[in-house]
Amino acid sequence: MPTRRSTPRPLPPAKKQAARFALQREADRTATAEDYVELIADLLREEGEARAVDVARRMGVSQATVTATVGRLQRDGLVETKPYRGLFLTAEGQTMATAAKARHDLVVRFLIAVGLDAETAEEDAEGLEHHASDKALAAFARFLAEREG
Amino acid sequence: MPTRRSTPRPLPPAKKQAARFALQREADRTATAEDYVELIADLLREEGEARAVDVARRMGVSQATVTATVGRLQRDGLVETKPYRGLFLTAEGQTMATAAKARHDLVVRFLIAVGLDAETAEEDAEGLEHHASDKALAAFARFLAEREG
DNA sequence: TCCGAAAGTTAGCCTAGGCTAAGAACTGTT
DNA sequence: AACAGTTCTTAGCCTAGGCTAACTTTCGGA
Ligand SMILES: [Mn+2]
Ligand SMILES: [Mn+2]
Ligand SMILES: [Mn+2]
Ligand SMILES: [Mn+2]
Numbered sequence: 001m002p003t004r005r006s007t008p009r010p011l012p013p014a015k016k017q018a019a020r021f022a023l024q025r026e027a028d029r030t031a032t033a034e035d036y037v038e039l040i041a042d043l044l045r046e047e048g049e050a051r052a053v054d055v056a057r058r059m060g061v062s063q064a065t066v067t068a069t070v071g072r073l074q075r076d077g078l079v080e081t082k083p084y085r086g087l088f089l090t091a092e093g094q095t096m097a098t099a100a101k102a103r104h105d106l107v108v109r110f111l112i113a114v115g116l117d118a119e120t121a122e123e124d125a126e127g128l129e130h131h132a133s134d135k136a137l138a139a140f141a142r143f144l145a146e147r148e149g
Numbered sequence: 150m151p152t153r154r155s156t157p158r159p160l161p162p163a164k165k166q167a168a169r170f171a172l173q174r175e176a177d178r179t180a181t182a183e184d185y186v187e188l189i190a191d192l193l194r195e196e197g198e199a200r201a202v203d204v205a206r207r208m209g210v211s212q213a214t215v216t217a218t219v220g221r222l223q224r225d226g227l228v229e230t231k232p233y234r235g236l237f238l239t240a241e242g243q244t245m246a247t248a249a250k251a252r253h254d255l256v257v258r259f260l261i262a263v264g265l266d267a268e269t270a271e272e273d274a275e276g277l278e279h280h281a282s283d284k285a286l287a288a289f290a291r292f293l294a295e296r297e298g
Numbered sequence: 299t300c301c302g303a304a305a306g307t308t309a310g311c312c313t314a315g316g317c318t319a320a321g322a323a324c325t326g327t328t
Numbered sequence: 329a330a331c332a333g334t335t336c337t338t339a340g341c342c343t344a345g346g347c348t349a350a351c352t353t354t355c356g357g358a
Contacts, residue, residue, distance in 0.1 A: 011195050011207075012271070018209030021184065024276040025346090028177065032315075035170065046160050053335060058160075060167030065316060067337060072314080084324050084335065114263075115288040122161070127173040127280030136273045139264040174316090181345075202305055214346060216307060221344080233305065233354055 024131065031130040034100040035059070036069060037078055040087050041097035049086040103137060104129050110140040113147065173280065180279040183249040184208070185218060186227055189236050190246035198235040252286060253278045259289040262296065 011017070039058055043050035056066045070087060073079040078093035089097055107129045111121035132140070160166070188207055192199035205215045219236060222228040227242035238246055256278045260270035281289070 011191055014203075014206045017207045020272050020275045021207075022209050023272055024180075024184075027276050028180075029314080031173075031177075042160055051335075054163075057163045058166045058170075060171045061315090062317060063336065064318080064338080069315070083337090111285065111288070114292050116285055120282055120284045123169050123172055124280060124282050124285045126169045127176050128277055128285075131273060131276030131280065133269055133273050135269045136260065136265055136277075139260070143263050178344080200305075210345090211347060212306065213308080213348080218345070232307090 027131050032069060033073060033076065033078060034096065034130060035126070036073055037089060037093045037097040038100040038104060040079065040089055041094065041101065044089070050088070051086050052081075055087065100129070103132065106137055106140055106144075107132060109144055113144055176280050181218065182222060182225070182227060183245060183279060184275070185222055186238060186242045186246040187249040187253065189228065189238055190243070190250065193238070199237070200235050201230075204236065249278070252281065255286055255289055255293075256281060258293055262293055 012020075036055065036059075039055055040050040043054055043058075047054070052066045052070065053063060055070075056063045059066070061069075070079055070081060073093070074081065077090055078096060080088045080090060082088065104125055107125040108121050111124060111128075112118060116124070161169075185204065185208070188204060189199040192203060192207075196203070201215045201219065202212060204219075205212045208215070210218075219228055219230060222242070223230065226239055227245060229237045229239060231237065253274055256274040257270050260273060260277075261267060265273070
């Protein structure tokens with residue numbers, strides 16, 4: 001008998017396809033903010049303070065880039081800075097950070113559950129987390145609940 | 150007994166974390182090229198030709214943007230153009246397109262297998278595909294093989 | 299054949315997110 | 329109190345990837 005061929009998926013309607021790409025671009029635009037606020041929250045919790053230098057080191061980016069990016073986050077009402085004493089999150093930033101962290105951890109646990117090694121799971125989660133919809137995250141959570149109890 | 154708390158994940162070493170973010174940025178940089186060559190390949194296969202105008206419509210982007218982006222793809226040796234007769238893939242572009250399509254389809258099938266509805270799977274796959282490592286894809290394939298036969 | 303519509307390009311603009319190099323501002327230690 | 333070393337900002341640069349408006353080129357039908 002013939003090997004099961006994957007079904008040839010015809011082109012989606014142009015409008016629908018365009019909408020999907022638009023969603024993707026939207027997610028890309030928010031990814032940096034999510035990563036920054038998540039990192040700032042982690043630093044505040046684990047180290048007691050979130051210095052721009054440390055954000056730069058951990059993001060793998062120059063201090064100048066952090067200054068510029070934090071400027072945008074500030075403009076967008078997510079972050080506050082007290083020069084020479086670190087970065088802080090607004091209520092909105094805190095909310096975003098909490099959601100980002102939950103999402104991040106869920107994605108990591110899910111990837112491990114489907115057989116990925118821990119380090120690769122961490123690597124991939126850093127990117128994947130920004131493109132998993134709420135519905136996808138719910139599916140991941142369901143999957144974990146079912147097989148972990 | 151207490152609810153199982155998720156393990157508090159301490160901060161990863163700065164270098165490792167920076168490397169993860171770098172990987173993520175790298176994936177972001179190649180995402181557009183992957184989507185374009187995949188779409189061009191799809192159009193060539195399904196419609197016989199890949200016109201810039203159709204790429205613009207399906208990407209949800211202006212024709213001017215397509216001109217500019219295709220210029221970069223050409224510069225990078227992925228695409229060739231015959232004005233007023235469409236876009237074509239170089240051997241390298243074809244290779245990338247084939248890989249992109251395989252990855253895309255695998256991610257869609259995997260998402261559906263873990264319980265996501267088809268349309269959301271298509272939406273999310275458009276972004277997720279660019280951030281799943283080969284190891285992750287292998288894990289997804291394994292998962293599908295196990296439970297689908 | 300010719301001429302309007304479609305396809306494609308060009309020009310000029312914008313933002314995000316990178317970089318380096320240089321300077322300013324603060325802090326902790328002596 | 330001073331100053332060395334950190335931390336942070338500024339200035340100036342770059343590319344990708346968006347946009348609109350206006351132009352040119354081609355194609356096809358009357
Ligand atoms: Mn991330
Ligand atoms: Mn994250
Ligand atoms: Mn995609
Ligand atoms: Mn795709």
